[in-house]
Amino acid sequence: MKIKNIIAPNMTEALAQIKAELGEDAVIISSENAADGSVMVTAALEDDFDISFDEQDEANIVEAQNVFDERCLRECLEYHAVVQNVGEKVMALARQISREQNLSDNKKILEKVFDKLYRYDDILDLNQPVKLFMGTPGSGKSTAIAKAATQAKFKKIPTCIISTDNVRAGANKQLEAFAKILELDFYFCKDERGLFQQVNEAKKRYALILIDTPGINPFIPSEVDRVGKFAEVIKNQAILTMDTGRNTFEAVEIAEIFAEIGASCLLPTRLDLTRRIGAVLSVAACCGLSFCAGSVSSSIANGLAPIDSKSLAKLVLTEA
Ligand SMILES: Nc1nc2c(ncn2[C@@H]2O[C@H](COP(=O)(O)OP(=O)(O)OP(=O)(O)O)[C@@H](O)[C@H]2O)c(=O)[nH]1
Ligand SMILES: [Mg+2]
Known part of the structure; x- marks a missing residue:
């Protein structure tokens, strides 16, 4: 606080001096008349604190809240x-x-x-009618195909299933039996040349073509090569099925190899058996894969659950 004592011939002059020296905001604390008729006035001025509250201050407070x-x-x-x-x-x-x-x-x-x-695709997106499923052994490729085919059947989408899996005994029989139950056409191709011809034919008759591949060990180049050749000829959507409960680092390494041979989309499986989804969150971000659906049951009838930002956020926040 600034304090000033002013002596002036009269009160009018004293006030003028106070205004000149301390400004408009000064207040008179005391005044006295001297014997000679002059006046002695004590005035004070509060220190200048900026207490104005403008739009920027308001924005800062909203931000802080x-x-x-x-x-x-x-x-x-x-x-x-x-x-x-x-x-x-x-x-x-x-x-x-x-x-x-x-x-x-x-x-x-x-x-x-x-x-x-992340990007999100629809498993039944018919703009990409040829869908090849790839993944490690037992990752849920054939089950996902049977589920997608069931959904397509409900929506009356003309669909066929092509198997290229001649590795595991009985693999074709299983999928063929599903196709029969769903009354869908089923084809088998043993090599990439056969697949190329079959897909070109199938495009004329079906709106959706689902291709199964043998489960491969991504760390064995000859196995990767086998599925890589199939992916190369279809030049369409390649979907990686992956068990959600995998170790995160392993999952990313494996997905990188599948991405190299064309996987563009991720279909997490066994979401019902897993509480932690870090592997699929990491894989999709590290390898730039979109999510197309999630498998949440071993039952074919339960189909595939759509995955979007809301369902992912819910899984991350509620399970933890
Ligand atoms: N609980 C559960 N089981 C699943 C799910 N998806 C697949 N399975 C089961 O996992 C096992 C393997 O599934 P498949 O679809 O045969 O896997 P695959 O990738 O085709 O296997 P291979 O052809 O041997 O490479 C089966 O017993 C399925 O019933 C799922 O989302 N939840
Ligand atoms: Mg299979």
Whole structure:
């Protein structure tokens, strides 16, 4: 606080001097008349604190209120065993979205993060009518095909199934039996040349062509090559089926090999047997694979569940 004592011939002059020296906001604390008729006035001025509240201040407060629970989200990602670089990407996007869109709700933020981070396809998207399923042995290829074929049958989509699996005894018989029950046409091709011809023929008659391949060990090049040749001739959608409960790092390594031979889409299987989905979150982000559906039961009748940013966010936040 600034204090000034002013002596002036009269009160009018004293006030003028106070105004000149301390400004309009000064207040008179005391005044006295001296014996000679002059006046002695004590005036004070509060220090200048900026207490104005403008739009920017308001925005800062809104932002502060909307800070999301970073620790909770980080713990969820750790629980699901998401690989570090994908986890960091999710956190960075979450912070950006929270700040830019004034959001504090973890579920809403995570949905928006997954909207940005992943692509989502429809398993029955007929713009890509030829769908080849690939994956490790027992990853759920034939089951996923039977489920997709069942959905297609319900929607009256003209569909056929082609098997290229001559590795596992009885593999064709199983799928052929499904095709028979569903009253769908079933074909078998033993090599890539046969597949090429069969697919070209099938395109004239069917809106959806589902191709099964033998389960392969991605660490054995000759096995990878076998399915790679099939993928090369169809030049359409290659779907990687993967057991959701796999070790995250193994899953990413395996998916990288399948992505190299053309896998563009991920179909997580055994979601019903798994609580942690870090492997599939990591695979889709690291290998740039879209999600096309998820398998949530061994039962063919239960079909395939659609996967989108909402279902992924729910799985991440509720299981952890
Ligand atoms: N609980 C559960 N079981 C599944 C799911 N998907 C597949 N299975 C089971 O997993 C086993 C293997 O599935 P298949 O569809 O035969 O796997 P595949 O990839 O065709 O196997 P190969 O042809 O031997 O390479 C079967 O017993 C299926 O019933 C699923 O989403 N949930
Ligand atoms: Mg099979």
